[in-house]
Amino acid sequence: MRETIDLLEFIGDFHLGQNYCREFIGYLIDIAARDRIEISTILEEDGISALRKQNNLPHARKMELLRERLRKIRYERPIDRAAFSSQDQVAEERKVVYKKQKGKWLKRCPGTQHHICCNYLVINSVSGCPYSCTYCYLHAYLNKPEITIYNNQEDLIKELEGFFDGNRHLHYRIGTGEFSDSLALDKQAGLSGKLIELFAKQENHLLELKTKSAEVNHLLDLDHKRKTVFAWSVNPEMIVRSEELGTVSLTERLKAARQCARAGYPVAFHFDPIIYYQGWEQDYREVVEKIFSAVGENHIAWISLGALRYPPEQKGIMERKFPHSRITLGELIIGEDKKLRYLKPIRIQLFKTMQRFIRSFSKTVFIYLCMESPEVWHEADISSEPGNSYSKYFKFFKKK
Numbered sequence: 001m002r003e004t005i006d007l008l009e010f011i012g013d014f015h016l017g018q019n020y021c022r023e024f025i026g027y028l029i030d031i032a033a034r035d036r037i038e039i040s041t042i043l044e045e046d047g048i049s050a051l052r053k054q055n056n057l058p059h060a061r062k063m064e065l066l067r068e069r070l071r072k073i074r075y076e077r078p079i080d081r082a083a084f085s086s087q088d089q090v091a092e093e094r095k096v097v098y099k100k101q102k103g104k105w106l107k108r109c110p111g112t113q114h115h116i117c118c119n120y121l122v123i124n125s126v127s128g129c130p131y132s133c134t135y136c137y138l139h140a141y142l143n144k145p146e147i148t149i150y151n152n153q154e155d156l157i158k159e160l161e162g163f164f165d166g167n168r169h170l171h172y173r174i175g176t177g178e179f180s181d182s183l184a185l186d187k188q189a190g191l192s193g194k195l196i197e198l199f200a201k202q203e204n205h206l207l208e209l210k211t212k213s214a215e216v217n218h219l220l221d222l223d224h225k226r227k228t229v230f231a232w233s234v235n236p237e238m239i240v241r242s243e244e245l246g247t248v249s250l251t252e253r254l255k256a257a258r259q260c261a262r263a264g265y266p267v268a269f270h271f272d273p274i275i276y277y278q279g280w281e282q283d284y285r286e287v288v289e290k291i292f293s294a295v296g297e298n299h300i301a302w303i304s305l306g307a308l309r310y311p312p313e314q315k316g317i318m319e320r321k322f323p324h325s326r327i328t329l330g331e332l333i334i335g336e337d338k339k340l341r342y343l344k345p346i347r348i349q350l351f352k353t354m355q356r357f358i359r360s361f362s363k364t365v366f367i368y369l370c371m372e373s374p375e376v377w378h379e380a381d382i383s384s385e386p387g388n389s390y391s392k393y394f395k396f397f398k399k400k
Helices: 002-014 018-035 039-043 046-052 059-075 153-166 192-199 237-243 250-262 280-294 312-321 344-359 374-380
Strands: 095-099 106-108 121-123 146-150 173-175 206-211 228-233 267-274 300-307 332-334 340-342 366-369
Touching: 002 018, 002 039, 002 046, 002 059, 018 039, 018 059, 039 046, 046 059, 106 153, 153 192, 192 206, 192 228, 228 250, 228 300, 237 250, 250 267, 250 280, 267 280, 267 344, 280 344, 300 344, 312 340, 340 344, 344 366, 344 374, 366 374
Parallel strands: 095 146, 121 173, 173 206, 206 228, 228 267, 267 300, 300 366
Antiparallel strands: 106 121, 332 340
């Protein structure tokens, strides 16, 4: 009740119309949730309380100063490490259905307008995921109650054989983890083994199986010819527990990566999304150390880096479905691609620091950014040796 009265007084003192109300109260709610304080405490902040008393300022100027003050409080303070506490929420159970894929299986990764793409191709073999990662774009993109496994796999095999014949002199990475986890449902779908054997019969292209699972035992003894790369999304254990519901631990993922490397498979790792909070550096350094301890650098094909990002409409979905999560309360603003992103200097800091961590263990492993602008690539100084054996599978270009 007291909070409602304080908000009404705030609206009245500043003569806020509908649009200003929505924007400014949104800032107040986010700050209160992030810092775990009452809204009344924010309104008593020196800059805001002083501005409330300046009755001689033109209304437009007063709104400009208020927005500037609220945005400064909102966007210039990282979330606390303690925000990522263990919680009892589990992944939502979803029914699995089987259907025929009527369209093309193989498509280009959609990428992000005005950002750098890596020429990745994706196979749409499963739509929907059994995991409930708080940040996953599928919450907004595929808001369906069931998971669909497409079971006319013979059509996919034919399509891929035709693709291989038509692209004998090119090199592509082709993955199955765009609309689901590549391995979480693989024992039901029964597809990865067929794909591994198919890719082993050609020379020019790589299959990437991207996962947060440890379901690899049924694939270890296949004759893969090193044409399949097992790849894991990784984060600090604390983030895994809080934000990646239903997935296995970082320890289990790295154990599976070690098994695959011993079976001769190349492996890869995706730090995506990197979450920015107080003390992130130490936690992510430890993840890098654990990766190179579990898997020798000669087995690692590539490591990608990507910062937290999502469309604005997803923010409300995340807050409703995962009220325990605090990642939406970080320093995120609307970027050039109309997605909520960390401020550009923060992203540059994240990527430069992560590259330094990785290069302290390997001077040669291939590193790239996922869905980032040319400016951030340049400022973060992301580079790999031109002679790296995996560089031919990456053709970077700016999406128009």
